[in-house]
Amino acid sequence: MVTNITNFGRSGLADWLIQRVTAVIMLAYTLFLLGFFLMNGDLDFVTWKLLFQGTAMRIFSLLALLSIAAHAWIGLWTVATDYIKPTGLRVAFHLVVILALFAYVVWGVQVLWGA
Amino acid sequence: MLQVSVYRYNPETDKKPYMQDFEIDTKGKDIMVLDVLHLVKEKDNGMSYRRSCREGVCGSDGLNMNGKNGLACITPVSEVVKNNKLIIRPLPGLPVIRDLVVDMTLFYKQYERIKPFLINDTPEPAIERLQSPEEREKLDGLYECILCACCSTACPSFWWNPDKFVGPSGLLQAYRFLIDSRDTATKERLAELDDPFSVFRCHGIMNCVAVCPKGLNPTRAIGNIRSMLLNNAT
Numbered sequence: 001m002v003t004n005i006t007n008f009g010r011s012g013l014a015d016w017l018i019q020r021v022t023a024v025i026m027l028a029y030t031l032f033l034l035g036f037f038l039m040n041g042d043l044d045f046v047t048w049k050l051l052f053q054g055t056a057m058r059i060f061s062l063l064a065l066l067s068i069a070a071h072a073w074i075g076l077w078t079v080a081t082d083y084i085k086p087t088g089l090r091v092a093f094h095l096v097v098i099l100a101l102f103a104y105v106v107w108g109v110q111v112l113w114g115a
Numbered sequence: 116m117l118q119v120s121v122y123r124y125n126p127e128t129d130k131k132p133y134m135q136d137f138e139i140d141t142k143g144k145d146i147m148v149l150d151v152l153h154l155v156k157e158k159d160n161g162m163s164y165r166r167s168c169r170e171g172v173c174g175s176d177g178l179n180m181n182g183k184n185g186l187a188c189i190t191p192v193s194e195v196v197k198n199n200k201l202i203i204r205p206l207p208g209l210p211v212i213r214d215l216v217v218d219m220t221l222f223y224k225q226y227e228r229i230k231p232f233l234i235n236d237t238p239e240p241a242i243e244r245l246q247s248p249e250e251r252e253k254l255d256g257l258y259e260c261i262l263c264a265c266c267s268t269a270c271p272s273f274w275w276n277p278d279k280f281v282g283p284s285g286l287l288q289a290y291r292f293l294i295d296s297r298d299t300a301t302k303e304r305l306a307e308l309d310d311p312f313s314v315f316r317c318h319g320i321m322n323c324v325a326v327c328p329k330g331l332n333p334t335r336a337i338g339n340i341r342s343m344l345l346n347n348a349t
Contacts, residue, residue, distance in 0.1 A: 002279045002312040012308075012315035013344045078311070082275040 006094045008073045019074045022067035029064035058112050065108040069101040117141050117192065121155060121162060122204040124211050132211065134202075135159075141192065148180050149187040151201065152215075164215035171328060174263030178215055179204040184265040184326040206268035208277065221277040222264050222284070229281060229289040229307075234300035250296040257291035257336060259329050260284060266323035266333055272316040279312035283323035283333030286314060290336040293343060305340075305347050314340050 009015045040047055051057055076097045084090040116138045124132035139154045149169055156162050164187075167173040171189035178187045181195045181202050195201065209217040235244065267273045267282035281289065289308065292298050308314045314337060323333040 002310045004311055007311050012311040012313065013341075013348055015311050016315050016341070017345070078316075081312075082272070 006091065007077050008070060015074045015077075018070055022071040025063055025067040026071065029060060029067075032060070052112065061112055062109065065105060065112075069105050072101055073098060117151065117196065118200045119151060119155060120200070120202045121152075121214070122211075123162070123214055125161075125213055145191050145193045147188055148178070148185075148190045148192060148195065148201070148203070149176055151192060152187060152203070162215075163213045172261065174261035177206050177263040177265045177268070177328075179207055179268075184269045186263060186265070186328040189328060206264055208268045208274040209264070217268075219264060222262075222267055222282070225267075225277070225281045225285040226262065226288060229285050229292070230300070230304065231288050231292065233292065233295065233298055234303075235297055236299055244297045246296055253294045253296075254291060256331055257287055257294070260287055260291075260331060261329060263328060265326045265328055266331075269322040269326045270317075271320070271322075272318065276312060276316060280316040281308070281313050283317070283337070286317070286340060287331060287333040287336045290340050293340065301343075302347070305344055308340065309344055309348075314344070 004010075007015055009018050036051065037043065052061070077094060080090050080093050080097075084093055117140075119137045119139050120134045121137065122132060123129070123135045137155050137158055139151055141151070141154075149166060152162075152164055152166075156164075164178070165175040166188065167175040169176075169188045171186050174186070176187040177184060180187065180190060181197065181200075183195065184206060185195075187203075192201065203215065205211050205215045205217045209219060209222065212218050262284060264284060266287075267277075267284045270283055272280050273282040289304065293301055293304055298304075317334070317337045319334055319337075321334045324331075324335075327333070
């Protein structure tokens, strides 16, 4: 058993499952948006704004945003533990990634509910 | 004449490793790579490599031949040689002791870690612990591993974290005991593997399957361990 304190889900199994579930959510969101663009070839600002005013769309968007954050945390954590061997440097990298993801989530909430 | 390039390194005299070229006369026969190494040794007695049974059973002569890991004794020259050139290197990722001989300590440590022996705390029966033919069948494709390290040293996840990731060979053996109907330590074994490195550093690129000289499938065994972990979790 290897002790870990900076990974997302506290266990390898949790990380693995979260990464797969979030991947499916991101795929669903991407396909939905692609479908929306195809259905609305002459997309204007009013239609776009109406789409994001619905609560369901806001929930879906926030879910996709949180999925990106969790997925990126786990993925970049894995890459960093593979390639960055000095502990100080690696923890600093983890910190930068986590802070950036946190900022994206807050920023995303502001965008979704700020309109 | 076959052009053979061999990795040479003697830490007592060489500052760094180098490749040495030999011209080997195979007499037109499709000999094994191990035979080529014998012919090289006839030319340079100091060239070191491991070998023992010379028939793919002992697992001593795992080497990197033209970029692919395998057992030199059961790999015909025709299978690996392109443009009449054979490049022989030690197994990648492990410290080199000398020439083609690598230090397998980390590989064996990971093997030791998964407790490669039957654990059963119930009273011993008078004769033996019986298995049904179906239960025994589950060990096929697992018990045949000869620990040659061809798979683990072909795995980038093992290269980067050989101290934390068990590696394909160790995990194949871990599953061999997890699935054994006579073993009673399944929960304890699984608990030892539930971290982000031991099992989950496997990304399923299947290098292990591509190189296993015994035709085994560690990736499938790792997938089965994942399913067992998932079924055991809440």
